Amino acid sequence: MLSKSQARLFFIGGTCFFSAIFLGLTFHTLGQVDARQNLDLLTAEVARGKEIWDSNNCMGCHTILGEGAYYAPELTQVVKRRGKEWISIFLRDPQAMFPGKRRMVQYDFSDEQIGDVIAFLDWIGKIDTNGFPPEPDLAMAPSLVVQASAQTSAPPAYFQQVCIACHSVGGTGGSVGPALDGVGSRLTAPELDRWLADPPAVKPGTAMPNLNLPDATRAELVNWLSGLR
Template sequence: MLSKSQARAFFLGGTGVFSLAFLGLTYDSHKQVPKQTNEDKLTEQVIRGKKIWEKNNCMGCHTLFGEGAYYAPELTKVVERRGKDWMRLFLKDPQAMFPGERKMTDYDFSDEQIEDVIAFFEWCGNVDLNGFPAKPPLGRVAAPIVTTGKSDVPQPELFKTICIACHSVGGVGGIVGPALDQVGTRIEREPMKDWIRDPQKIKPGTPMPQIPMTPEQLDEIVDYLQGLSNNQ
């Protein structure tokens, strides 16, 4: 048994030691904030992007760092998840990417505002959050045709960031448009180029959007799609 004075000393000593530990750790946490948030990368552009975020109340539908509303996707890692090309297209015309589905507000952003918003999300995505958010489930995976998904040439970057949101290859990708594994057996090179260059011209009203790309990127994508049918 502790005597009364021993109990008091134990209480005061314990409280003192743990208060010091608490203050010390709090100080340490605060010291790490600038590093974890990459404070040095808070550029003018990032700040402009944050103002756009606040002014338009994006949080009324989205969460960022887990804070906000649960109507629309969590956006902390959206740049990593979608890539900048996809985001540029999406923010310019959100409905192009989700034909016939629930829609995100079209804000009519200028190209500069879009770059600001993307810079802001990129900064958010690089904050060290000790693993938040957890990796999402893979979401919609198309089932229709599962092939090797291999082509004669590697999958072009633009295909990985944009086309795969709607089309699948080898069973991986979106289901808004048809699986493209065997598209080379259905459509020849030139008509395929015409289609991708301007889908609306070939089939007015089609949900496939016109995706800006250079002639080199178009060639690369057509090589890739045609090459798919040689590897099944």
């Protein structure tokens, strides 16, 4: 039967042995990790972004690399998912983007700070994470019936980066605002233009914020939306 001194030897020996392996693997990992995290892309901007990320405890609600809290979205691939344009609009006034929904603290970041945060998140998204977060493997394809009602020409870049977060077309997109299928047959081009210029002025209390669109972008959007019949 096992004696106490044998048990002690098992504890001390095992601990030393596995600590040594752990230190060895750590040493090896430190050699590998620079390439996997693209150290050459870790600019001063990215470092400042991390500083902002840490000092405001963003991990207290969000996760990155799957680490943090579970109250707000996973942000590892957020730049790929939302685009830089959308994130910078969102960060200026987080509550305007999802009115009446779960709230984020209004941090009043400067444009430069927003750029830093986005640079940090962009860098995070490029790390080789062994496949995390995974692509949904049970995702349903949008139905053909809905697709048929959509425009045939490709949507403007701005639409795909920003509008899509709240509105859907052809079954893809957000559900905060109404689906835009057929909006071109419900509203005329001047009506669409007036709406996009300042939604709260047209309909006080609307959930849609004034996005301060440049004239060219607004014209492009109106043109494309009018084609959704």
